[in-house]
Amino acid sequence: MKKKSEQILWNLFREGDRKAFENMFLKFNPILFTIGLKMTSDRSLIEDSIHEVFIDLWNKRSRLPEVDTVKYYLIVCYRRMLLLYLKESNRNVDINEQSFVLVDSEEYKQIEDQLNTDTISKLKHAIEELPSRQKEIIELRFMKSMSYDEIQEIMEINYTSSRKLVYKAINNLKKHLKGNSFNLVLILALLS
The missing domain is CATH 1.10.10.10 (Winged helix-like DNA-binding domain superfamily/Winged helix DNA-binding domain)
Incomplete structure (x- = not known):
């Protein structure tokens, strides 16, 4: 049921529903922030990259695919964005054994x-x-x-x-x- 409600939220967001966009941000922001902490201790960089992902998604919303699992789609988008930010700032990625496998x-x-x-x-x-x-x-x-x-x-x-x-x-x-x-x-x- 949870997965279904996330898909409904995702589809509303893709159609331009600002409330769905806001709800999606509020729902997934803590998860993405936690993932960011596994990669860097710079909280402002983590927040900036999360905001950038959601701005990017909003700008491309009409071209976004339907997804089976919204959470994992957002995680992949976020990891890419944060890695890009870290690379641009010439920072080393702080990976511990519980974090995801990261590949440039x-x-x-x-x-x-x-x-x-x-x-x-x-x-x-x-x-x-x-x-x-x-x-x-x-x-x-x-x-x-x-x-x-x-x-x-x-x-x-x-x-x-x-x-x-x-x-x-x-x-x-x-x-x-x-x-x-x-x-x-x-x-x-x-x-x-």
């Missing part, structure tokens, strides 16, 4: 060009071979970019167990893909 857009393009469909196909096959709980956690963590807190809630396991299960799933993928020379976590991020 130029690096992303080069890596994406280097990855052939065979490698991605092998990885998808390896994911399908995982036990169901490991497959689920790989999908939640890497394909849907969920935090460990969100994962623990969805899978009804504690925080430590969710981290251990991701570790175990990645190790199983590495064993299954032994001999392939690529960064597994990076490829999982590219699949998302």
Whole structure:
């Protein structure tokens, strides 16, 4: 139901409804701010980049796509904007182990060009071979970019167990893909 109401809000926003725009900003601003704190301690830069994302979205609203999950669409837009701000200000990104996998857009393009469909196909096959709980956690963590807190809630396991299960799933993928020379976590991020 929550997802449906977010989609309705998103569609109203795309049609130019200012109240929907305001509600969306109020709803997602705290989430985006938290993500920003994982990348930098500069609160004003975080706020500026959030505002810039929403201004950009408003200006492009009629051309925006329909999305399944508004939250994750906004997170992707925000991460790109904040990385751009950090790059322009020549600041290092402060990434801790709980933050999202971050890839510079130029690096992303080069890596994406280097990855052939065979490698991605092998990885998808390896994911399908995982036990169901490991497959689920790989999908939640890497394909849907969920935090460990969100994962623990969805899978009804504690925080430590969710981290251990991701570790175990990645190790199983590495064993299954032994001999392939690529960064597994990076490829999982590219699949998302």
